[in-house]
Amino acid sequence: MPNEIPSRRELVDRAAELVPLLQKNALRGEENRRLPDETLDALTESGLLNLRVPTRYGGYESDMRTVVDVIAELGRGDGSTAWVMSVYAISTWMAGLFPDEVQDEIFAEPGVRVSGILSPTATAVPTEGGVVLNGKWSFNSGALHSSWNTNAAVLITPEGPQPIMVALPMADLEIIDDWHTAGLRGSGSVTTVARDLFVPEPRVLPMGPVLQGQHRSRANADSPIFRAPFMATACATVSAPAVGLARAAKESFFERLPGRKISYTTYENQAEAPVTHLQVAEAITRIDEAEFHARRAADLVDTNAYGAKPWSLEERARVRLDLGAVCLRAKEAVDILNTASGGSSVFTTVPIQRIQRDVQTLNLHAILHPNTNLELYGRVACGLEPNTLYV
Numbered sequence: 300m301p302n303e304i305p306s307r308r309e310l311v312d313r314a315a316e317l318v319p320l321l322q323k324n325a326l327r328g329e330e331n332r333r334l335p336d337e338t339l340d341a342l343t344e345s346g347l348l349n350l351r352v353p354t355r356y357g358g359y360e361s362d363m364r365t366v367v368d369v370i371a372e373l374g375r376g377d378g379s380t381a382w383v384m385s386v387y388a389i390s391t392w393m394a395g396l397f398p399d400e401v402q403d404e405i406f407a408e409p410g411v412r413v414s415g416i417l418s419p420t421a422t423a424v425p426t427e428g429g430v431v432l433n434g435k436w437s438f439n440s441g442a443l444h445s446s447w448n449t450n451a452a453v454l455i456t457p458e459g460p461q462p463i464m465v466a467l468p469m470a471d472l473e474i475i476d477d478w479h480t481a482g483l484r485g486s487g488s489v490t491t492v493a494r495d496l497f498v499p500e501p502r503v504l505p506m507g508p509v510l511q512g513q514h515r516s517r518a519n520a521d522s523p524i525f526r527a528p529f530m531a532t533a534c535a536t537v538s539a540p541a542v543g544l545a546r547a548a549k550e551s552f553f554e555r556l557p558g559r560k561i562s563y564t565t566y567e568n569q570a571e572a573p574v575t576h577l578q579v580a581e582a583i584t585r586i587d588e589a590e591f592h593a594r595r596a597a598d599l600v601d602t603n604a605y606g607a608k609p610w611s612l613e614e615r616a617r618v619r620l621d622l623g624a625v626c627l628r629a630k631e632a633v634d635i636l637n638t639a640s641g642g643s644s645v646f647t648t649v650p651i652q653r654i655q656r657d658v659q660t661l662n663l664h665a666i667l668h669p670n671t672n673l674e675l676y677g678r679v680a681c682g683l684e685p686n687t688l689y690v
Contacts (some may be wrong), residue, residue: 304359304360304361305346305355305359307361307362307364307365307368309582310346310347310350310359310361310368310512311365311368311369312372312374313345313346313347313369313376314345314347314370314372315372315378316345316346317341317342317345317373318372318373318375318376318588319376320337320338320341320375320376321338321375321376321377321380321472322376322377322650324337324338324377325376325377325378325380325485325530325650325653326506326647326648326653327483328377328379328380328484329379329484329611329647330484331483331485332476332478332479332484332485332487333443333444333478333485333486333487333595334379334380334383334441334444334485334486334487338377338380339412339444341609342380342384343410345438345601346611347369347373348387348391348410348411348412349410350365350366350369350388350391351388351389351391351392351395351524352395352406352411353364353395353402353406353518353519353522354390355518356402356406357409358406360522360524361524362524362536362585362597362601362604362605363527363532363596363597363598363600363601363604364523364594364597364598364601366388366535366536366539366597367535367538367539367542367593367594367596367597368539369384370384370385370388370536370539370540370543371539371540371542371543371546371590371593371602372543373543374539374541374542374543374544374546374547375543375546375547375550376543376547376655377485378482378485378540378544378653378654378657378658378661379483379484379485379486379591379657380485381539381543381544382440382483382486382537382540382657382661383414383440383441383444383486383487385536385537385539385540386414386415386440386441387412387413387441387552388536389415389532389533389536389537390413390414390415390447390448390449391411391413392524392525392532393413393415393430393449393451393464393509394406394413394447394466394524394528395514395516395519395524395525396464396504396509396514396515396516396519397449397466397501397502397504397514397515397516398412398501398515398516399516399517399518400501401466401501401502402516402518403645405446405447405466408439408446411446411447412441412444412445412446412447413445413446413448413449413519414439414440414441414442414445414447414448414449414513415439415445415448415449415450415559416436416437416439416448416450416451416491416510416597417436417451417533417666417689418436418437418438418451419451419452419453419462419463419506420434420435420436420437420451420452421433421434421435421436421450421451421452421453421493422434422453422454422455423452423453423454423455423457423497423498423503423598424450424454424455424467425454425456425516427496428499428500429497429498429499429500429502429503429505430454430463430465430497430498430500431495431496431497431498431629432452432465432467432493432495432496432497433491433493433494433495433496434442434452434492434493435475435491435492435493436448436450436480436490436491436492437477437488437490438440438488438490439488439489439490439491440483440488441486441487441488442469442472442474442485442487442488442489442491443487444487445468445469445490446468446469447467447468447469448466448467448468448469448472448491449464449465449466449467449642450465450467450491451463451465451506452464452465452603454503456611457647461505461506461507462505462506462507462688463503463504463505463506464503464504464506464509465498465502465503465504466498466502466504467493467496467498467502469491471493471496472491472492472493472496472585473492473493473494474489474490474492475489475490475491475492476489477489477490480577480660481656481659481660482653482656482657482658482659482660482661483656483657483660483661494514509528509529510528510529510530510688510689511528512526512527512528512610523601523604523605523607524604526604526607527551527600527603527604528610528615530615530618530619530690531596531600531603531614531615531618532572532600533666534596534618534621534622534666535593535596535597535599535600535618535621535622537622537664537666537667538592538593538596538597538621538622538625538626539593540617540661541589541625541626541629541630541656541658541661541667542586542589542590542593542625542629543591544629544633544654544657544658545585545586545628545629545632545633545658546586547650547654548582548632548633548636548637548651548654548655549570549582549583549632549636550587551636551640551649551650551651552579552582552639552640552651554607555640555644555651556569556570556575556666557570559641561641562639562642569639569641574639575639578635578636578638578639579636579639581632581635582631582632582635582636583632585628585629585631585632585635586629586632588624588628589625589628589629589632592620592621592624592625592628593621593625595621596617596618596621596622596625599614599617600618611685612679612685613679613680613688615690616675616676616678616679616680616685616690617676619672619675619676619690620672620673620675620676622666622667622672623668623669623670623671623672623673623676624669624672624673626658626661626662626667626668626669627662627669629638630656630658630661630662631662633651633654633655633658634655636651637651637652637654637655674686675687675690
């Protein structure tokens with residue numbers, strides 16, 4: 300009997316049930332620079348790690364809108380957890396693009412956690428039966444708690460360098476614990492290293508076809524979620540933590556608002572001050588705009604995937620535009636609410652200061668950076684060629 304696939308509403312409700320636990324554990328995760336075991340256990344028990352696992356392995360093959368809504372809900376509890384979950388969702392989906400025998404290895408373990416890196420900061424040299432891999436990947440979010448990595452590398456061939464993806468057991472990699480940062484500290488985004496690592500040929504995937512929505516899985520050939528191109532899938536997914544952080548900032552602000560005064564003014568109740576009304580309205584408007592762009596990107600991915608519709612260059616660039624807009628508007632909303640939170644908000648026990656650092660860190664990510672994404676779309680809108688392969 301096929302496994303029953305939970306509805307979007309049910310999966311979002313599962314995420315909402317985890318929010319109090321994530322809020323409780325957020326400071327501990329930040330102090331230890333990795334997600335607490337209790338958080339990881341709760342994610343596993345909730346089944347949310349199955350969002351992008353193929354159904355034949357007991358997964359849900361959830362559509363993009365479901366993935367975005369679930370991860371955004373987790374972001375209400377903790378930005379680091381939401382970010383790691385977005386990486387797990389992308390990397391798990393990427394594992395579904397490899398040959399079926401590789402998937403059999405990866406998904407042999409129920410609730411497997413797969414992380415990965417898009418930057419091709421390692422080199423691979425062909426050898427009999429596969430490649431020999433050397434290099435390192437920084438910002439490897441969730442790697443400390445993963446069993447597999449799906450990482451990018453450059454294959455050195457006589458015809459020239461070729462970008463590839465490789466599926467690697469985490470046990471084959473060295474971990475450098477260098478994640479000392481201002482934001483997303485709980486994500487444990489350490490560096491991993493490959494040293495003369497042999498990778499068998501089935502675990503090597505040419506990146507060019509992947510970027511165009513082509514893969515080597517026979518079993519997933521007819522699955523809509525695996526028809527989508529890589530960048531659209533990845534960008535729609537990583538928009539969700541920013542939405543969640545913006546919502547968390549709103550909740551944190553209103554939780555502390557009752558009874559607060561504005562020091563050195565006559566306002567004994569901050570909620571009665573016109574400046575507060577303006578700040579709240581501006582922040583909520585920006586949160587609504589962030590949610591619009593995240594959902595528009597997700598809905599486009601689903602519409603094209605389920606309709607088997609070819610992607611235009613403008614649509615690909617627009618997903619990048621939406622991602623940049625989500626991050627920009629979310630950061631603006633958090634900045635407004637953080638500014639309105641007063642001097643006492645700088646204590647580490649007050650969530651708004653961590654939320655502000657987390658959303659700032661998201662905005663600095665090379666793929667999420669608003670300026671980069673807006674420029675890319677503007678180039679395409681003006682009739683120019685993209686200045687990147689990652690579109």
